[in-house]
Amino acid sequence: MRATFDDVVPSLRRVVGSLSSSNRAIRVLEAGCGSSRRAEWLFQLKPGSEIVGIDTSAEAIEENPILTEKIIGDIQTYPLRANEFDLIICYFVLEHLPRPTDALQNFVRATKPNGLIVLAVPLVNSIKGLITKVTPYRFHVFVYRYLKRYQEAGKPGHAPFPTYLRLAITPKSLVQFATDNHLSIEYLQPYSSWEALVSNPALIALGRFASHFIELITFGKVPLENSDLMIIMRKRDGAPKDAAHN
Numbered sequence: 050m051r052a053t054f055d056d057v058v059p060s061l062r063r064v065v066g067s068l069s070s071s072n073r074a075i076r077v078l079e080a081g082c083g084s085s086r087r088a089e090w091l092f093q094l095k096p097g098s099e100i101v102g103i104d105t106s107a108e109a110i111e112e113n114p115i116l117t118e119k120i121i122g123d124i125q126t127y128p129l130r131a132n133e134f135d136l137i138i139c140y141f142v143l144e145h146l147p148r149p150t151d152a153l154q155n156f157v158r159a160t161k162p163n164g165l166i167v168l169a170v171p172l173v174n175s176i177k178g179l180i181t182k183v184t185p186y187r188f189h190v191f192v193y194r195y196l197k198r199y200q201e202a203g204k205p206g207h208a209p210f211p212t213y214l215r216l217a218i219t220p221k222s223l224v225q226f227a228t229d230n231h232l233s234i235e236y237l238q239p240y241s242s243w244e245a246l247v248s249n250p251a252l253i254a255l256g257r258f259a260s261h262f263i264e265l266i267t268f269g270k271v272p273l274e275n276s277d278l279m280i281i282m283r284k285r286d287g288a289p290k291d292a293a294h295n
Contacts (some may be wrong), residue, residue, distance in 0.1 A: 051274045052240040058091070061167070064235050064281050065092050068135050068165060074098045075135035078159065080124045080152065081142030083206065084112035088138055092167075101134070103127060109206030125151040129159035140169045141277075143218045144181075145210045150217045150226070157230050162286040165235065169279050170218045172239060177276035182214050223280055232282040239275040 068075050074097035079088045082102035088094065103120040104110040110119050120127065124139070125148050137156045143149040156166050171178045181189070189209040193202035201207040216222060220237065227234055 052238055054240060054242055054277075057238055057240050057279050060236055060238065061091070061279060061281070062093055065136060065165060065167065076133065077101065077136045077138065078103065078129070078134045079116075080137060080139040080156065081145075082113055082116065083109040085140075086113070086115050087140055089115045091140075092136075092138070103129075106206035112206075124155060125149075127155070129155050131158050132161050133159050135161055135164045137164070137166045139167070141171070143168065143170050144212050144214050147213050147215070149213075149215050153217075153226055154230070157232065157284060160284045162284055164284050166232070166282045166284070167279075168218075168223065168282070169277060170223075171214065171277050172275055173214050173216060173219050175276045177242075178214055181212050186211055220278055220280070223278075223282075227282050231285050233285055234280065235283050236279065236281040238279050240277055240279065241275050242277050 074095050076099045077088055077092075077094065078101045079085075080103055082088070082104050083106065088100050094100070099117045100115055101118040101120065102110055102113055102116040103122050103124055105121070105123055107121050110116070110121065113119070124142070125146055137160055139152070139156065143152060146152055153166075160166055171181065173182075186209070189212070190203035193199045193209050199208070202209060217226075220239070224234060224237070226232075
């Protein structure tokens, strides 16, 4: 049975909730936070938890009302302090990076032992991933602005952003990264986010046409049901100090 975002959320909250089962406030990093309140509403963090945000857009991060600390920087290169965060959230950001593995290694270094890294990424070889990969950025802005009615689309600090979709963020690559860097996989679930588009007939028609076309030209090898992946990794207690660089 195909999983949806609504199916993923309870499991996501259960795993993340294990960090504060004793009502302990935790220190959180949202990587590529923008102006979103996601860390607050999606993860239902305990009161008193500190939320640090890092983003390359000063405009977007300045509008974020839930952060206790704001960092203007690139998660691929910014020198995050070692063993600082109980939880790192990177929600649909890695696909926009030319070097996502650099960001992942940065996360491993900055996560406390037994801490969690939560990643949401598009499935690279899905219909959604392939459409994004082969269409120009101007088309993405058009879809956001005129079909999704997001008038700020393409402006500094606002989606959509240029997309790379490197193979380093495929499920197989992320599992291998976890193995190589002494991380355990606490949760891994492909799911569909197309339901978010059902209110727009034009996007529904576009999605159906693209699905049938891609299914035809790939002889059914491209998965049609799922579009995204949620994965949670735990940094093992006692992992080597240089685990992030193995």
